[in-house]
Amino acid sequence: MRPEWYGQALVIVPTYNEKENLAKLVGRLRALPDNIHVLIVDDNSPDGTGAIADALAAADTGVHILHRSGKLGLGTAYKAGFSYGLAHNFRYLCTMDADFSHSPESVPDLVAKAAAGDDLVVGSRYVPGGAVVGSTPIRRLISYGANWLARIFLGVAVHDCTAGFRCYRRKVLETINLDAIFSNGYSFLTEMIFLCQRAGFRIGEVPITFVNRTEGASKISKSEIYKAFYTLIRLRTQALPWDWFVAQVRRRDDKMTK
Numbered sequence: 001m002r003p004e005w006y007g008q009a010l011v012i013v014p015t016y017n018e019k020e021n022l023a024k025l026v027g028r029l030r031a032l033p034d035n036i037h038v039l040i041v042d043d044n045s046p047d048g049t050g051a052i053a054d055a056l057a058a059a060d061t062g063v064h065i066l067h068r069s070g071k072l073g074l075g076t077a078y079k080a081g082f083s084y085g086l087a088h089n090f091r092y093l094c095t096m097d098a099d100f101s102h103s104p105e106s107v108p109d110l111v112a113k114a115a116a117g118d119d120l121v122v123g124s125r126y127v128p129g130g131a132v133v134g135s136t137p138i139r140r141l142i143s144y145g146a147n148w149l150a151r152i153f154l155g156v157a158v159h160d161c162t163a164g165f166r167c168y169r170r171k172v173l174e175t176i177n178l179d180a181i182f183s184n185g186y187s188f189l190t191e192m193i194f195l196c197q198r199a200g201f202r203i204g205e206v207p208i209t210f211v212n213r214t215e216g217a218s219k220i221s222k223s224e225i226y227k228a229f230y231t232l233i234r235l236r237t238q239a240l241p242w243d244w245f246v247a248q249v250r251r252r253d254d255k256m257t258k
């Protein structure tokens with residue numbers, strides 16, 4: 001039997017130099033029984049990923065493509081994808097990496113959980129049943145550290161807030177002011193979770209097995225790690241009760257001048 005959300009989910013796949021992975025990934029997503037559409041957001045990949053995406057889109061009306069002029073960052077790729085998905089009336093907007101770290105066959109689990117009531121569903125490595133395969137100790141440490149800091153500094157309740165495997169209900173993306181999101185790179189992911197939690201959205205997690213990429217190269221640079229620290233500090237200071245603080249100082253000043 002078809003799920004209630006048949007044909008209503010879009011998976012946004014940002015790509016930069018993913019020629020080894022893209023056709024296989026799109027094939028597996030489109031082979032799922034739920035008519036899940038795919039939107040590739042390619043940043044003029046020098047390896048010709050854009051041309052592969054064009055061919056896939058020409059052969060299947062369920063495959064869409066957005067070309068951007070150059071490498072503009074993961075966060076802005078997601079934003080461009082969200083605008084496209086909202087404009088084309090999709091009810092569930094998912095994001096995933098192109099490198100098979102996220103299994104295409106897990107997408108229906110995420111959408112089904114959103115359809116059952118969660119506003120945002122995260123494909124999570126760090127809940128019971130979740131796992132990481134093939135990562136280096138240093139990558140694991142960075143990932144654990146980032147999640148631990150987000151929990152301590154920002155009070156984020158999600159166990160895997162740096163995961164790019166997600167499903168949003170369209171209501172979330174219509175409510176959160178995407179233009180006000182500062183991060184343009186990987187930190188976008190933590191910032192989105194923080195904003196969703198603050199807006200009171202219901203966030204769920206589905207355990208996934210994250211498999212480190214075997215084809216193509218990572219795009220994470222050292223500067224993304226510095227940016228992640230900056231994001232934590234910026235979000236924390238933004239969330240402080242500045243209005244309350246200013247009111248206390250004013251009250252004290254008033255008392256002193258009386």
Ligand SMILES: Nc1nc2c(ncn2[C@@H]2O[C@H](COP(=O)(O)OP(=O)(O)OP(=O)(O)O)[C@@H](O)[C@H]2O)c(=O)[nH]1
Binds near residue numbers: 015042071077096218
């Ligand atoms: N459009 C676009 N896609 C990007 C950009 N940076 C990364 N990506 C894509 O975003 C996804 C995640 O990037 P990865 O390099 O796999 O980053 P990661 O998964 O955190 O790192 P690895 O574990 O080393 O693979 C992949 O599909 C990339 O091709 C960008 O600037 N623009």
Ligand SMILES: [Mg+2]
Binds near residue numbers: 097099101213
């Ligand atoms: Mg990856």
